[in-house]
Amino acid sequence: MSKAFTKEEDGDESIRLDDLPQSPHPNLVTPSGLATLNARLSERRRDLAKLKETPDAFDTKQAVAVTERDIRFLEGRISRAIVPDPKNHQTDIVAFGAEVDVMTEDDTRRTFRIVGEDEADPVQGLIAPYSPLGVALLGAELGSIVEWRKPASTVDLEILAIRFP
Structure with a gap:
């Protein structure tokens, strides 16, 4: 059973989505590809900061969960990146x-x-x-x-x- 819903320490219900699957292959990237991944990560982090400023509605919690999942995915792709010369x-x-x-x-x-x-x-x-x-x-x-x-x-x-x- 998936643990999509978890409780935070302060008692508020938050959503944690399962991680997106990472490719089983080595993450070969070009320099421009790595720059694009980093730009996407920065954009998603900005999105998350804006979402956390909005009222605490379920729609916002869902959007936060999706954004956090995207950030984890991009961080994984970047951490595994190999830029051949x-x-x-x-x-x-x-x-x-x-x-x-x-x-x-x-x-x-x-x-x-x-x-x-x-x-x-x-x-x-x-x-x-x-x-x-x-x-x-x-x-x-x-x-x-x-x-x-x-x-x-x-x-x-x-x-x-x-x-x-």
């Missing part, structure tokens, strides 16, 4: 942080950047390292062909360029 990567092998130009089987050129899970946005070409595409690209050499295993098919991608912005 792109200067330590070979320039002809895809690694975390790389921007990769590929050619698809239908001669379409696409660019992907391997970023942290919190930064991933496939529509923008930002790919998490643990996604099927990230797994296919990581470790690939310039000029090689990799197999991107999708749920319904497999797509061959030729690595055309590797950059570390």
Whole structure:
């Protein structure tokens, strides 16, 4: 049974929500990704301070509980953050942080950047390292062909360029 409701020491009923799950993977982040996590944490802390200034209604207690849960989640992500230095990567092998130009089987050129899970946005070409595409690209050499295993098919991608912005 979940302990969503607990009593504070002063006798007021407060709400404590279960923590959001953390990824089981190492939390690789780019410098901009870490900055975004820190900005989100600062914003949530400001939100919490404002909420605590408002009257003690149930809606406020619920909002405080959600905000506190978000803060715990972000603190966990930041405490586990690993920022690899792109200067330590070979320039002809895809690694975390790389921007990769590929050619698809239908001669379409696409660019992907391997970023942290919190930064991933496939529509923008930002790919998490643990996604099927990230797994296919990581470790690939310039000029090689990799197999991107999708749920319904497999797509061959030729690595055309590797950059570390």
